[in-house]
Amino acid sequence: MKIADLYTRSGLTLSVEFFAPKTDKGDENLLSEIEIIKQVNPGYCSVTYGAGGSTRDKTVDMVGRIHRQCGLEVMGHLTVVGQSKAEARAVLDAFKQRGIVNLLALGGDPPQGMTDWRPHPDGFHYAAELVREAVARGGFSIAVAGFPEVHPRAVSRASDLGYLKEKVEAGADAIITQLFFDNDDYYRYVEDVRRLGVKVPIVPGVLPILSASQVRRFTALCQAKIPPQLDAVLAKVEQDDAAAVEAGIDYATRQCEGLIKFGVPGLHFYSLNKSYSLRAICKNLGL
Numbered sequence: 172m173k174i175a176d177l178y179t180r181s182g183l184t185l186s187v188e189f190f191a192p193k194t195d196k197g198d199e200n201l202l203s204e205i206e207i208i209k210q211v212n213p214g215y216c217s218v219t220y221g222a223g224g225s226t227r228d229k230t231v232d233m234v235g236r237i238h239r240q241c242g243l244e245v246m247g248h249l250t251v252v253g254q255s256k257a258e259a260r261a262v263l264d265a266f267k268q269r270g271i272v273n274l275l276a277l278g279g280d281p282p283q284g285m286t287d288w289r290p291h292p293d294g295f296h297y298a299a300e301l302v303r304e305a306v307a308r309g310g311f312s313i314a315v316a317g318f319p320e321v322h323p324r325a326v327s328r329a330s331d332l333g334y335l336k337e338k339v340e341a342g343a344d345a346i347i348t349q350l351f352f353d354n355d356d357y358y359r360y361v362e363d364v365r366r367l368g369v370k371v372p373i374v375p376g377v378l379p380i381l382s383a384s385q386v387r388r389f390t391a392l393c394q395a396k397i398p399p400q401l402d403a404v405l406a407k408v409e410q411d412d413a414a415a416v417e418a419g420i421d422y423a424t425r426q427c428e429g430l431i432k433f434g435v436p437g438l439h440f441y442s443l444n445k446s447y448s449l450r451a452i453c454k455n456l457g458l
Contacts, residue, residue: 172244173312174273175344177214177437178372184214184437185458186246186347186374189237189444191218191229198233200444205241207446211453214437215244217275231262235269246314247271250279251301255293259301263308275314275347276301276338299334299341306342315339317346317373319360323394328363336367345371347439350378350389352422353398354429372436377427379440379448380405380419382412420448424455431456 177184187208192198205216218234234247247266249259266274278298295301298315305311315338318331325331335346346364351357357375364373380386383405390397397405404422408415427438440449 172214173344174215174246174314175312177244178345178374180214183431183435183458184374185211185453186437186439187213187216187442187449188376188439189216189218189233189442191220191233192444193229197444198236201233202236202240204442204444204446205237205243208442208449209241209243211450211458213243215246215273217246217248217273217439220248220250220277220279231265231269234266234271238269238271244273245271246273246275248275248277249301249305250277251295251298252279253294256295256304257293259295259304260308263305263311267308267310272310272312273314274305274311275316276305276343277316297334297337299337302338302341302343313343314345314347314374315343317348317360317364319348319351319356320395332363332367335364336369339369339371343371346373348374348376349393349395350376350441351395352378352390352401352426353396354426354433357430358433374437374439375430375435376439376441377423377430379423379442379445379452380415381443381445381448382415383409386419416448420451420455423448423452427452427456 189201192201216237218230220230230248234245237243238245249262276298295304302313302315305313317335321328322331348357361373378389386405387397401422404418408418430438442449
């Protein structure tokens, strides 16, 4: 089912993001975790593309494998950075050949070690161009990224919102947000986006914390803030990852409760290929 249709259904649509493992053992571990995650009945899952398109082939293969073996609706990620237009079109063709109809079109992160974002000299320059390409090829339902705390490379909040509107006008059916830990950032973002006349679903991205050091590293990379209430929690579990997981479940549960009360169309979990926290959060929420 296309995401454009999933979000028209009544009730809350859950979705789960995975990253493409680098080894055969990692593949098997992920497929085992997916069998557990299926118990919460996600509407779809997605598979990341890696910085600079570094896991392109693994992503395409894993997307097809999940769709074929696990019986889940899958969204493939595709980025602008790190590839030519011909390579991006080849990925679109590969998704279509595997029966994948859902796509997350992204600008993408630069490869590891490169600080400046630079498009491929023969590639697309913006995610909106990628959306237009996928729409022109037909058959895809496309989501794009949204940034409640403003994209790290944006010159201003207004320009960032303008790029988002352009992506939706190009044909995007839904917006999935970057991770955030203060729901007020999401609520303000929704108000700003709706003020532009953008009406597609805006799905909040939720990261269950697995360790204090990890969440500090992630937020530094994407320039998301750690609010004082979360910083206080992390300070208590800096050296105890098991306690951090449980604290993360509690924090994410309360965060999701607020989002559900606000009326979100769905919850998109950044699972980090782990099922434990996701299942616990869904159980706490009665999902």
